[in-house]
Amino acid sequence: MRFKDLSQLKRPEPLTITLGSLPQHILMTEYAKDKAYKISELVGVIFEKSFEWYGFTLANNDHPELIVDIGLPQNDLNLQDYTTLGSNRIAEFQESLSEDVMINGWIHSHGALNYKHFSHTDEENHRTVLDFVAARTRKPLAKKEIAIQDLVLLQKDHFEQRDMEKGSVCLITDGPITEARIMETVYGSFCYSIVIGDEGWHHQEIHCRERGVLSGHTTVMSQAAKIEFVDTGKSLSQIDIIALSNEVKQKIKPHTDPPPELIERM
Numbered sequence: 001m002r003f004k005d006l007s008q009l010k011r012p013e014p015l016t017i018t019l020g021s022l023p024q025h026i027l028m029t030e031y032a033k034d035k036a037y038k039i040s041e042l043v044g045v046i047f048e049k050s051f052e053w054y055g056f057t058l059a060n061n062d063h064p065e066l067i068v069d070i071g072l073p074q075n076d077l078n079l080q081d082y083t084t085l086g087s088n089r090i091a092e093f094q095e096s097l098s099e100d101v102m103i104n105g106w107i108h109s110h111g112a113l114n115y116k117h118f119s120h121t122d123e124e125n126h127r128t129v130l131d132f133v134a135a136r137t138r139k140p141l142a143k144k145e146i147a148i149q150d151l152v153l154l155q156k157d158h159f160e161q162r163d164m165e166k167g168s169v170c171l172i173t174d175g176p177i178t179e180a181r182i183m184e185t186v187y188g189s190f191c192y193s194i195v196i197g198d199e200g201w202h203h204q205e206i207h208c209r210e211r212g213v214l215s216g217h218t219t220v221m222s223q224a225a226k227i228e229f230v231d232t233g234k235s236l237s238q239i240d241i242i243a244l245s246n247e248v249k250q251k252i253k254p255h256t257d258p259p260p261e262l263i264e265r266m
């Protein structure tokens with residue numbers, strides 16, 4: 001048999017049925033945004049100097065895509081530790097939250113620095129946060145066909161051991177069948193990363209991971225994303241600001257004289 005051109009030799013595309021999607025942009029309430037900049041402002045007022053801090057972006061379990069609040073964990077004294085986030089620390093913070101609240105990302109400030117993008121250390125932190133929040137932000141994205149070259153179909157109680165020697169995968173069914181397609185669920189997870197500066201700028205990314213449950217095929221993607229601010233009517237009250245001010249005093253302990261090599265790592 002001769003083919004006129006090679007395109008005839010192409011295997012058909014595996015069947016994919018889309019079930020859902022990961023966020024393409026970040027949703028954040030005005031309240032959460034105001035709170036983030038308020039923390040930076042309070043750090044400046046309390047410590048009389050701009051200082052970097054980090055926190056977690058929080059969502060309600062029933063809407064993981066929307067940042068509704070900023071959680072401020074105990075920031076370390078040491079600048080090096082504090083720019084490197086450990087999963088223990090994230091777990092500890094998650095445990096302190098009420099059960100209907102989840103972490104969906106992290107936020108940090110570069111203070112007065114004119115460094116408006118993520119550093120290499122920040123990128124490592126994105127991965128740590130994604131690993132931690134993946135289980136909670138996980139959702140089915142698609143059913144995708146797994147192309148199996150020589151699938152062997154066997155019928156229960158009607159085959160011998162030597163039938164098992166054939167094929168790369170066998171499917172044992174309770175009735176006679178002649179054709180089967182194997183479809184796996186592809187799950188997707190995401191986390192947000194936001195960096196802000198005292199001057200009011202912000203830069204942010206969405207980090208995504210997709211994984212086929214049977215094939216184990218995994219892809220990890222990061223992309224710069226826009227933020228859509230949502231006005232829910234909730235705003236920072238004077239009482240909120242006093243409470244936040246106490247929290248800043250208690251949780252942020254500036255390392256006022258970091259060695260220059262640590263500044264470069266931010």
Ligand SMILES: [Zn+2]
Binds near residue numbers: 108117119122195
């Ligand atoms: Zn940074």
